Amino acid sequence: MPINDFTLWLQAFLQPGALVELGALVGCVVLAWSIVALARRTFRPDESSSIWFGRRLVDGVLFPALLLILAYGTRSTLQLFQPLAVFRLVIPVLVALVVIRVGVKVLQVAFRDAAWLRPIERTISWVAWLGMVLWVSGLLPVLLSELDKITWKLGGSSLSLRTLIEGALTAAIVLVITLWISSAIEARLLKAATGPEALSLRKAASNATRALLMFVGLMVALSSVGIDLTALSVLGGAIGVGIGFGLQKLAANYVSGFVILTERSMRIGDMIRVDNFEGRVTDIKARFTVIRNLTGRESIVPNEVLITNRVENLSLADPKVWQSSVVSVSYGSDVELVSRLLMEAALSHPRVLRDPAPSASLSAFGADGLEFTLGYWIADPENGQLGLRSDINKSILALFREHGVEIPFPQRVLHWPAGSPRPPDTEPSATDVIHKVIKNN
Numbered sequence: 001m002p003i004n005d006f007t008l009w010l011q012a013f014l015q016p017g018a019l020v021e022l023g024a025l026v027g028c029v030v031l032a033w034s035i036v037a038l039a040r041r042t043f044r045p046d047e048s049s050s051i052w053f054g055r056r057l058v059d060g061v062l063f064p065a066l067l068l069i070l071a072y073g074t075r076s077t078l079q080l081f082q083p084l085a086v087f088r089l090v091i092p093v094l095v096a097l098v099v100i101r102v103g104v105k106v107l108q109v110a111f112r113d114a115a116w117l118r119p120i121e122r123t124i125s126w127v128a129w130l131g132m133v134l135w136v137s138g139l140l141p142v143l144l145s146e147l148d149k150i151t152w153k154l155g156g157s158s159l160s161l162r163t164l165i166e167g168a169l170t171a172a173i174v175l176v177i178t179l180w181i182s183s184a185i186e187a188r189l190l191k192a193a194t195g196p197e198a199l200s201l202r203k204a205a206s207n208a209t210r211a212l213l214m215f216v217g218l219m220v221a222l223s224s225v226g227i228d229l230t231a232l233s234v235l236g237g238a239i240g241v242g243i244g245f246g247l248q249k250l251a252a253n254y255v256s257g258f259v260i261l262t263e264r265s266m267r268i269g270d271m272i273r274v275d276n277f278e279g280r281v282t283d284i285k286a287r288f289t290v291i292r293n294l295t296g297r298e299s300i301v302p303n304e305v306l307i308t309n310r311v312e313n314l315s316l317a318d319p320k321v322w323q324s325s326v327v328s329v330s331y332g333s334d335v336e337l338v339s340r341l342l343m344e345a346a347l348s349h350p351r352v353l354r355d356p357a358p359s360a361s362l363s364a365f366g367a368d369g370l371e372f373t374l375g376y377w378i379a380d381p382e383n384g385q386l387g388l389r390s391d392i393n394k395s396i397l398a399l400f401r402e403h404g405v406e407i408p409f410p411q412r413v414l415h416w417p418a419g420s421p422r423p424p425d426t427e428p429s430a431t432d433v434i435h436k437v438i439k440n441n
Helices: 003-013 017-043 063-076 086-112 116-136 139-148 161-191 196-225 231-245 248-263 303-308 337-349 386-403 430-440
Strands: 150-154 157-160 271-272 277-284 288-292 300-301 319-331 357-367 370-378
Touching: 017 063, 017 086, 063 086, 086 116, 086 161, 116 139, 139 157, 139 161, 157 161, 161 196, 196 248, 248 277, 248 288, 248 300, 248 303, 277 300, 277 319, 288 303, 319 386, 337 357, 337 370, 337 386, 370 386
Parallel strands: none
Antiparallel strands: 150 157, 271 277, 277 288, 288 300, 319 370, 357 370
16 A cells, blocks of 8 residues: 555554454454354364364364455445444455465365475465565555566467466466365265275265366466467377376376276275285275285385286175184094084184184194194184184183193104114213223223
8 A cells, every 4th residue: 555545544543443443353253253163063074174164263264264254244334434444454364364274274185194285385374474465565566567567478479477476376276176176075975985885986986076177177277377278289199198108107007096996896995915915905096005904004006006916805705714723733632622622712702703614624644743724714804813813822722731632842753773883973871971981090
């Protein structure tokens, strides 16, 4: 604003009407706070996926947006009766605050835990507050006029620095709106999923919708800058050649991701084994799949690997998994008793399925004893397999000790022919030691 207007604005702060504006502003804040608190208690939103609400009342988009609407309505009413001072500053501040909260919350929901998210949030805050200061001080029209004078020719068109900045801001706004819409669609689709198959299909639909919306948003942003979209045909051909040669692996991973999601050969929640890594599928992205094993480690597997390599899906036809324990007993043990004790040890644990029933078989004649294999089925491998095998082995050991069944140690029998010389590495007997002592004395 000019110096005279700035002086008049400062003088207006000293007038009694400024107190009326402050009181009206406090009323707007209290009313917006109450409405947001009531909506929060009524809808109970998920803080991690909600854009309108945050961890606190002021963290979401709803509070600053509602406060801006109330403040704008109050300003329109008060300016009919008195000159304004407070609301001339409040409105730009609230606009900047709404811009910051919208950008930050949309990015947080769309790209959770991304490493580059924090710098982008700070950039949005600095740009918004800088624009607010230029707006309030009246320097924004002057700055835009100066930026419009910096021009250069690009082919047959003339571009200015102002056009580029406005185009970048327009593209950012379109991108944020696109991510907002796609996040809302994804939340609705995934919320209504009733099983792994429906979840996979809805995930594929949400990924396709986000890609389509971002493409449309990019076209709208380029059109707003003044770029002729027909000139992009050459660029599109170059991109196609690049995908065909240099980006074929990346394109293969994206195509494989959509094939996996549409064919439903692998679903979120399935237990799979690929490249000697076994775990549960926790997420299927457009480019890769996240597999989490029972120890907590996660493996990021490119989707092309899941299409071209052999993958064991333990949950595709039946979630049941077979386990076994091998134990040796002495050759003098009662075979029927050992089989009965093994079955009793397996059936004593509730996680072992009764149908199909466990089995105890004499699997081999070992060098040290009879080898029995106890096999059993479980329906919840995601709860751990090693712990259950350990508990069953403990039960087997307790039952064997209770019934006197011997688990043999390794045995080696040495047959010595009569009159044969003793090998040099054998220990001398006590008789040989006595004879040697008497001879030396």
